[in-house]
Amino acid sequence: MYEEKLIIPRPTIVDRQFTKPLLCGPGPCDIWPSVAEALSKPVLSPLCDELFDVMDDIRAGLQYVFQTKSKLVLAISGSGHSGMETVISNIVGPNETILICCRGIWDDRALEMSKRYGIKTKVHRILFNNTFSLTLIEGILKILRPKALFITHGDSSTGSVQKLEGLGKLCHKYGALLLVDTVVSLASEPFFMDEWGVDGVYSSTQKGLSGPAGISPIAFSERAQEVIKKRNFKPPFYFDIELLAAQWNCFGNTRQYHHTLSPPLLWALRSCLKEVINETLPKVWARHAETTAHFHKRIEQLSLELLIPKPEDRLVTVTTVVLPKGYDYMEFVKYMRNKHNILIFPGLGPTVGKALRIGIMGVNSTIQVADAIADAMADTLIALKKSSL
Amino acid sequence: MYEEKLIIPRPTIVDRQFTKPLLCGPGPCDIWPSVAEALSKPVLSPLCDELFDVMDDIRAGLQYVFQTKSKLVLAISGSGHSGMETVISNIVGPNETILICCRGIWDDRALEMSKRYGIKTKVHRILFNNTFSLTLIEGILKILRPKALFITHGDSSTGSVQKLEGLGKLCHKYGALLLVDTVVSLASEPFFMDEWGVDGVYSSTQKGLSGPAGISPIAFSERAQEVIKKRNFKPPFYFDIELLAAQWNCFGNTRQYHHTLSPPLLWALRSCLKEVINETLPKVWARHAETTAHFHKRIEQLSLELLIPKPEDRLVTVTTVVLPKGYDYMEFVKYMRNKHNILIFPGLGPTVGKALRIGIMGVNSTIQVADAIADAMADTLIALKKSSL
Numbered sequence: 001m002y003e004e005k006l007i008i009p010r011p012t013i014v015d016r017q018f019t020k021p022l023l024c025g026p027g028p029c030d031i032w033p034s035v036a037e038a039l040s041k042p043v044l045s046p047l048c049d050e051l052f053d054v055m056d057d058i059r060a061g062l063q064y065v066f067q068t069k070s071k072l073v074l075a076i077s078g079s080g081h082s083g084m085e086t087v088i089s090n091i092v093g094p095n096e097t098i099l100i101c102c103r104g105i106w107d108d109r110a111l112e113m114s115k116r117y118g119i120k121t122k123v124h125r126i127l128f129n130n131t132f133s134l135t136l137i138e139g140i141l142k143i144l145r146p147k148a149l150f151i152t153h154g155d156s157s158t159g160s161v162q163k164l165e166g167l168g169k170l171c172h173k174y175g176a177l178l179l180v181d182t183v184v185s186l187a188s189e190p191f192f193m194d195e196w197g198v199d200g201v202y203s204s205t206q207k208g209l210s211g212p213a214g215i216s217p218i219a220f221s222e223r224a225q226e227v228i229k230k231r232n233f234k235p236p237f238y239f240d241i242e243l244l245a246a247q248w249n250c251f252g253n254t255r256q257y258h259h260t261l262s263p264p265l266l267w268a269l270r271s272c273l274k275e276v277i278n279e280t281l282p283k284v285w286a287r288h289a290e291t292t293a294h295f296h297k298r299i300e301q302l303s304l305e306l307l308i309p310k311p312e313d314r315l316v317t318v319t320t321v322v323l324p325k326g327y328d329y330m331e332f333v334k335y336m337r338n339k340h341n342i343l344i345f346p347g348l349g350p351t352v353g354k355a356l357r358i359g360i361m362g363v364n365s366t367i368q369v370a371d372a373i374a375d376a377m378a379d380t381l382i383a384l385k386k387s388s389l
Numbered sequence: 390m391y392e393e394k395l396i397i398p399r400p401t402i403v404d405r406q407f408t409k410p411l412l413c414g415p416g417p418c419d420i421w422p423s424v425a426e427a428l429s430k431p432v433l434s435p436l437c438d439e440l441f442d443v444m445d446d447i448r449a450g451l452q453y454v455f456q457t458k459s460k461l462v463l464a465i466s467g468s469g470h471s472g473m474e475t476v477i478s479n480i481v482g483p484n485e486t487i488l489i490c491c492r493g494i495w496d497d498r499a500l501e502m503s504k505r506y507g508i509k510t511k512v513h514r515i516l517f518n519n520t521f522s523l524t525l526i527e528g529i530l531k532i533l534r535p536k537a538l539f540i541t542h543g544d545s546s547t548g549s550v551q552k553l554e555g556l557g558k559l560c561h562k563y564g565a566l567l568l569v570d571t572v573v574s575l576a577s578e579p580f581f582m583d584e585w586g587v588d589g590v591y592s593s594t595q596k597g598l599s600g601p602a603g604i605s606p607i608a609f610s611e612r613a614q615e616v617i618k619k620r621n622f623k624p625p626f627y628f629d630i631e632l633l634a635a636q637w638n639c640f641g642n643t644r645q646y647h648h649t650l651s652p653p654l655l656w657a658l659r660s661c662l663k664e665v666i667n668e669t670l671p672k673v674w675a676r677h678a679e680t681t682a683h684f685h686k687r688i689e690q691l692s693l694e695l696l697i698p699k700p701e702d703r704l705v706t707v708t709t710v711v712l713p714k715g716y717d718y719m720e721f722v723k724y725m726r727n728k729h730n731i732l733i734f735p736g737l738g739p740t741v742g743k744a745l746r747i748g749i750m751g752v753n754s755t756i757q758v759a760d761a762i763a764d765a766m767a768d769t770l771i772a773l774k775k776s777s778l
Contacts, residue, residue: 002579002671008456010666011449013659018439020431028649031432039428039653042409043420043601045732050407060400067397077603078467078627081648085627113626190391206649212432214466214603214651236625237502238467238474257737259470260417260595262603264428264653270402277399282391343434348646 021337024373025345026156026318026359027184028206028213031268035211038271043263052255054266055248061273065186065209065281066201066219068193072241074248075269076202076216077261080183083202083216085113086239087179091200091224092147093233094118099146099176101132101162104155105349106181114150122146128158128350131313134166141174148177148199154185156207157349159306159320159357160313161189168197177224183207186217187276188288188317188361199224205265208288208317210362211272215265275363288316291365295319295358298374302381307355320347320355321377329353332380339383340376410726413762414734415545415707415748416573417595417602420657424600427660432652441644443655444637450662454575454598454670455590455608457582461630463637464658465591465605466650469572472591472605474502475628476568480589480613481536482622483507488535488565490521490551493544494738495570503539511535517547517739520702523555530563537566537589543574545596546738548695548709548746549702550578557586566613572596575606576665577677577706577750588613594654597677597706599751600661604654677705680754684708684747687763691770696744709736709744710766718742721769728772729765 023029044051055074062073076082088110092098095118100111102125114121124140126132132151141149149171154161164180171178177199182191188208193201199221205211220228220241228241237243238259245251247258276284296306296314299321307320323332329346333356336342345357360370412418433440444463451462465471477499481487484507489500491514503510513529515521521540530538538560543550553569560567566588571580577597582590588610594600609617609630617630626632627648634640636647665673685695685703688710696709712721718735722745725731734746749759 002674005579005581005584006456006670007581007583008453008458010669011446011453013446013450013663013666016439016442020433021437023432023434025434025436028432028434028652036429040425043412043417043595044409045412045414045417045734047414047734048410048732050405053405057400057402061402064397064400067395069397078471079648079651082467082471082627085625089625109626116623116625190394192394192396194396195394204649206432212651212653213649214654234505236474236478236505236628237498238471239625259468260593260602262468262601262654263417264601264657265603265651268653274402277402280399281395285391343437345434345436 019341021341021343022369022372023343024359024364025343026357029210029359029362029364031212032210032272032275032363034275035268035271038267039212039264041267046257046260051263054270057270058266058273059248061270061277062217062219065273065276066193067191067195068219070219070221071250072225072245073219074244074250076218077259078216079213080202080204080216081109082239083204083218084110084181086218086241087200087202088114088150089117089235089239090228090241091177091179092119093231095120097122097144097146099124099140099144099149101137101149101151103128103130103160104152104157106152106155106157107150108349110150129160129308131160131162134170137167138170141170141176145174146176148179150179152181153191154182154189154315154317156184156318156357158308158351159315159318160308161185161315164196172197177227184317185315187284190285193219205269205272208361209272209276211268212265214262215269288361288365291360291367291370292316292319294367295360295370295374298370302374302378307351317359317361319358320351321358322355327384329356331384332356335380335384336376342373342376408730410730410732411758411761412732413748413753414732415746418599418748418751418753420601421599421661421664421752423664424657424660427656428601428653430656435646435649440652443659446659447655447662448637450659450666451606451608454662454665455582456580456584457608459608459610460639461609461614461634463607463633463639465607466648467605468602469591469593469605470498471628472593472607473499473570475607475630476589476591477502477539478506478624478628479617479630480566480568481508482620484509486511486533486535488513488529488533488538490526490538490540492517492519492549493541493546495541495544495546495572496539497738499539518549518697520549520551523559526556527559530559530565534563535565537568539568541570542580543571543578543704543706545573545707545746547697547740548704548707549697550574550704553585561586566616573706574704576673579674582608594658594661597750598661600657601654603651604658677750677754680749680756680759681705681708683756684749684759684763687759691763691767696740706748706750708747709740710747711744716773718745720773721745724769724773725765731762731765
């Protein structure tokens with residue numbers, strides 16, 4: 001009876017054939033076989049004990065990967081950016097001050113997000129291929145006394161890793177909370193939330209954890225919990241960590257409905273965490289360090305330059321590589337995909353036109369993958385030299 | 390070298406055995422076999438043409454299920470609640486007025502969300518087992534002249550469906566935009582976005598679409614687009630529809646990165662839409678109507694009362710059933726799960742202790758499923774009568 005009322009006819013959705021590329025951009029990377037399997041586990045309802053068990057497993061696994069005893073640990077239903085919104089909007093309120101350490105595009109996003117909440121923003125910007133000096137930061141904290149400091153641990157737009165040891169202590173000395181983005185560093189670079197005095201941290205699943213995007217691990221310290229309890233503002237409902245904590249039963253005896261969780265993503269994240277737990281964090285960190293050291297050696301053998309000058313500033317998950325003069329970054333990326341079916345990325349934000357961004361992480365962090373990329377790059381260098389120089 | 394620094398030892402994540410229940414709560418319901426298959430399709434990167442194709446397929450499918458020619462149609466990376474945040478925060482700004490028609494808990498959530506954005510909220514509340522009269526609404530619109538009116542089409546906390554035909558015209562007459570929640574009605578109840586003058590609408594995937602939660606369909610009318618262009622406030626970054634439209638290429642020639650989409654959820658949503666397109670909307674609507682009519686007949690044969698008195702107010706996806714005096718709702722739900730492995734829900738919000746909430750939708754909307762639930766309920770009525778009365 002409704003046929004004649006349809007103003008939009010049925011569209012045609014065609015199945016297209018393609019061969020999955022090897023994902024070696026700054027993320028997403030490929031997923032563990034166990035995670036692919038986990039994605040097809042039964043959908044469960046938010047009222048099932050079975051789903052509560054999965055959530056409890058995830059919280060225990062996240063306490064391990066973040067290395068924190070804090071109970072306020074859970075996963076946000078959204079991408080890494082939703083973790084960023086959650087960390088900022090729960091800690092800093094309108095007219096309060098956040099100090100943002102800017103070296104890549106994620107910091108600029110944190111800046112943009114903060115402004116939208118009416119937060120007063122102060123920026124400490126450095127050159128994109130550098131990392132921050134704690135001494136300099138201390139000088140700024142002393143003067144500004146912000147409510148919080150935001151910093152990115154691993155920066156996938158530049159390929160650098162920021163030393164965090166000692167920063168929490170500094171922040172606390174001047175009354176600030178330390179908020180950290182670990183989207184591209186968690187389960188790849190060593191990270192110690194409690195020891196380093198990190199107060200709010202979020203990550204994503206499609207990088208070191210080798211899972212699908214869409215669910216974002218997050219944790220707040222006890223210090224942050226105190227601040228949250230006393231705050232006189234409210235974050236958006238979707239990101240309210242107090243309501244989320246009640247849904248995730250963080251403090252015991254609450255399974256209060258907040259929103260409908262995605263069972264496939266919960267199963268997948270649980271499976272990612274099992275992979276890390278089985279391998280152990282120190283071995284995961286060592287594997288990433290080894291693979292990337294090997295890759296960097298191969299890059300140097302190709303006479304290519306790494307964008308980040310100091311070896312200790314180089315991120316183990318994402319490598320930024322400078323091409324010789326005359327090469328076009330987009331063309332290079334396209335050739336790698338078309339000829340070798342390897343997906344790498346061009347620069348983003350401060351590195352546009354300055355570097356390739358090559359990610360080797362999670363299940364892909366092996367000597368074989370590193371060699372496959374380096375071999376393909378060697379071929380691409382020759383092929384594009386002939387055609388374009 | 391890091392072993393000794395780990396303060397959190399490896400937790401044990403045990404695999405537990407269970408038999409998946411038949412999901413007959415107000416959502417999530419079971420997923421199509423094709424959707425389970427789609428979830429394990431390859432993870433693709435946000436820079437792949439293959440992922441762009443999937444996104445284009447989704448937009449075309451959503452234009453069909455929403456029945457809209459509007460180009461501003463896409464999917465939010467989050468649960469239905471993130472769709473609610475997006476619709477409200479993009480249209481109504483601080484100190485502007487929203488009129489919320491309240492009959493169930495989702496309207497109360499919209500109210501809570503709106504307050505957090507500094508929006509002036511006005512509530513038009515009716516009895517939970519009723520629906521709204523357009524004449525009454527007109528009277529309020531005339532006086533209040535709000536920026537927007539928020540209403541829930543299908544309400545899963547009460548089991549009622551709101552007539553929307555004519556409401557858009559009324560809203561526009563008084564300068565208001567019409568915002569509609571179709572979380573539990575889309576692809577089950579007839580819905581005509583353009584014809585009904587709906588300006589902002591969101592849904593979810595785990596109800597009529599029979600997919601996994603975690604990605605939320607959304608659409609804005611051209612009228613809403615004009616308002617968005619002229620607004621003098623900004624929504625949270627994660628929910629900014631202008632940035633999302635640029636990522637989803639809504640207006641052509643933009644594939645601008647906003648956040649990392651979840652490939653399994655994109656594949657799954659595409660697959661849900663294919664199911665609806667193949668069956669056609671009129672047949673999907675008719676199937677839901679038939680199944681639920683059959684179920685209601687079975688319920689009446691059990692001498693049980695339906696909570697919603699007027700047949701035309703009863704939602705086809707979620708049925709609210711009143712138990713005879715002496716029965717405990719939680720006990721009833723538990724027995725249905727333990728004895729029959731069928732998951733139904735107790736009341737929520739206004740229906741706590743007043744009704745069972747039974748969902749028959751998507752892939753589950755069949756006479757077989759309706760009979761299975763009714764048979765199990767008949768058994769439960771007898772079993773619990775013996776033990777508790």
